[in-house]
Amino acid sequence: MTATTPSSRGGRWLAALTDEGPALPGYPDSVRVVDGELDGTPTRYIAVVPDPASDFPRARGGEVGLVEGWALARAVRETMTADVDGPRRPIVAVIDVPSQAYGRTEEAFGIHQALAAAADAYAAARRAEHPVIGLIVGKAMSGAFLAHGYQANRLIALDDAAVEVHAMGKQAAARITQRTVEGVEALARTITPMAYDIRSFQRLGLLHRLLSVADADSPAGPDVAAVRDALTEACRDIGDSRDLGARLGEGRAASLAVRRRLRAQWQS
Amino acid sequence: MDTATLIARESFVERGARERVAGLLDAGTMRELLDPFERLRSPWLAEQDIVTQADDGVVIARGAIAGTAVVCCAVEPAFQGGAIGEVGGAKIAGALELALEDAEAGRPVVPVLLLETGGVRLQEANCGLAAIAEIHAAIAALRAHVPVVGVVAGPVGCFGGMSIAAGLCSQLIATREARLGLNGPQVIEQEAGVDEFDSRDRPMIWSLTGGEQRRATGLVDTLCADDAQAIAAEVAAAVAAGPEDPARVADVDAALARLARIDGDRRAEAEWVRDAFQTPTDDGSDS
Amino acid sequence: MQTLSLDYPAGAPAARRALAGVVGSGDLEVLLEPGADGRSTVEINTSVDGVNEIWTAVVDRIFADAAQPAVALEINDFGATPAVVRLRIAQAMEQAAGADTGAH
Numbered sequence: 001m002t003a004t005t006p007s008s009r010g011g012r013w014l015a016a017l018t019d020e021g022p023a024l025p026g027y028p029d030s031v032r033v034v035d036g037e038l039d040g041t042p043t044r045y046i047a048v049v050p051d052p053a054s055d056f057p058r059a060r061g062g063e064v065g066l067v068e069g070w071a072l073a074r075a076v077r078e079t080m081t082a083d084v085d086g087p088r089r090p091i092v093a094v095i096d097v098p099s100q101a102y103g104r105t106e107e108a109f110g111i112h113q114a115l116a117a118a119a120d121a122y123a124a125a126r127r128a129e130h131p132v133i134g135l136i137v138g139k140a141m142s143g144a145f146l147a148h149g150y151q152a153n154r155l156i157a158l159d160d161a162a163v164e165v166h167a168m169g170k171q172a173a174a175r176i177t178q179r180t181v182e183g184v185e186a187l188a189r190t191i192t193p194m195a196y197d198i199r200s201f202q203r204l205g206l207l208h209r210l211l212s213v214a215d216a217d218s219p220a221g222p223d224v225a226a227v228r229d230a231l232t233e234a235c236r237d238i239g240d241s242r243d244l245g246a247r248l249g250e251g252r253a254a255s256l257a258v259r260r261r262l263r264a265q266w267q268s
Numbered sequence: 269m270d271t272a273t274l275i276a277r278e279s280f281v282e283r284g285a286r287e288r289v290a291g292l293l294d295a296g297t298m299r300e301l302l303d304p305f306e307r308l309r310s311p312w313l314a315e316q317d318i319v320t321q322a323d324d325g326v327v328i329a330r331g332a333i334a335g336t337a338v339v340c341c342a343v344e345p346a347f348q349g350g351a352i353g354e355v356g357g358a359k360i361a362g363a364l365e366l367a368l369e370d371a372e373a374g375r376p377v378v379p380v381l382l383l384e385t386g387g388v389r390l391q392e393a394n395c396g397l398a399a400i401a402e403i404h405a406a407i408a409a410l411r412a413h414v415p416v417v418g419v420v421a422g423p424v425g426c427f428g429g430m431s432i433a434a435g436l437c438s439q440l441i442a443t444r445e446a447r448l449g450l451n452g453p454q455v456i457e458q459e460a461g462v463d464e465f466d467s468r469d470r471p472m473i474w475s476l477t478g479g480e481q482r483r484a485t486g487l488v489d490t491l492c493a494d495d496a497q498a499i500a501a502e503v504a505a506a507v508a509a510g511p512e513d514p515a516r517v518a519d520v521d522a523a524l525a526r527l528a529r530i531d532g533d534r535r536a537e538a539e540w541v542r543d544a545f546q547t548p549t550d551d552g553s554d555s
Numbered sequence: 556m557q558t559l560s561l562d563y564p565a566g567a568p569a570a571r572r573a574l575a576g577v578v579g580s581g582d583l584e585v586l587l588e589p590g591a592d593g594r595s596t597v598e599i600n601t602s603v604d605g606v607n608e609i610w611t612a613v614v615d616r617i618f619a620d621a622a623q624p625a626v627a628l629e630i631n632d633f634g635a636t637p638a639v640v641r642l643r644i645a646q647a648m649e650q651a652a653g654a655d656t657g658a659h
Binding site: 054055058066073074077100102104106109111114116119121124126127142145146147165169171175190191192195200201204206243244253255257258262265 | 301328354365390396401428435454485520521526536
């Protein structure tokens, strides 16, 4: 890769956080894996970025497709293998994924299994004591997010209008729920989990931090420093925790209530 | 198969979620947790003026299969297309988390997941997605201790984030009627156009994502007829197997090598896909 | 969605609770619990608007016999026809009156 500015927000944040470190060989151009550092500690950074030349036409815009899913799994598993006898490096998933790839070839070759492999790798790294942090700098959509970042111990997001989390794009969601796009948008204003914006997502208690930055699109000096500080703090906060328990709070009251009552009934 | 056999056979697919579970468990061992009379229903559907179901479409039951302690988590496909909302998702995730605690404490409980689901319930989008991530985490962790058994039985199929959950299972059983895929046909057509994917072309859809094709490509471990007894027998065999990381999830190199060999621009047909999965190192006919 | 509450004179409380149906297209879910002595109540939540009269007529007929066991019914309806309504309620009443299967 050349030193030109990456075309995607995720690519730019990856470059900024790694001081424009070189991408590791052995990965497709759409999965950039860079070994950088965080507060003096070696750290692996991973981002999915657009690759207009991808062999898979439905995965050229930064979507997580077949190759991306399996390559993410490789990037994470390789970290685990390398660190098996030593300190476990933090892994930072830089998240800017507009969607999973929607295509015939993708379904035919089992894109669900590719995404499962990625999610499985991140979950395994988390359990193997790698601090795993998801840094949401752009879109974190649906299956793409499940494969790239949602298994992290902690999620950090930039407080920016273009940062969104959702299960489906508005057009498709409207068609599937038999509503208009305006109808979907209206519901998203009143039903917190249906909203696309990151502040609504934060209200569900799923974020460790929501970070204000001056310019989420063009990472620069103070913003990059603030994100690094937040990542460092998240690593400390993770401590010995290996599960996703930190996400369960009053923001998801029903999720808590269900678990409380299940536990009470679990043993006969 | 002769007519008499067909008549004697009892469909699994035609049963509701609770009845499916009851048929898998040893007689007299079923104990449902958070049953419908607890009325833990979706807070979000009610807000949108949509009729709720008292169990939110998910049945959780403890019991035994051939004497082995299990917890069954069954999605009811008839309610909201089996879509996963906050409550139903938390029921599955919570049950799996408790099974993991037990497994870690040396009291193994084998999870059996009946996954007939469209994925995230869009009316509860981010709550469903979050719950599915928690389900993934639990399945991945449980697999080190016990086999995690998945069954995809009926025509609703298994899609969205729950297809990823299916992909994470140690043992995956499917029928010919079932489909398994990330994106539902309508969504692909919406996002990529009818030329890419015609959601009304049922033969094409089943030829690429149906249970038989998934078995032929190793993305499903066992193909089973829609016969309640036969499925119960396959589930019992899977429950009795040891914990393992199936090649389908763990063999990253083989998967990337396969993708490097194929032409991503070619219009996928079932035969070509099957051929691509047959290689010296990755024999899809062997489980 | 529309809701409707009905009540009827009845006999002694039903023996046990029962469940029938699902909230699926053209179907409904019936949750039956023993009612207060001498009175049956029916709470209906339906996805179909403007059909209160039909519901009332169908349920009135089912509960016409005041000697039936007292039940508290919750009905969650997703567009069931009167025939399906009658079938599901009958299934639940039968279960409530029959032998305890120990399924719960």
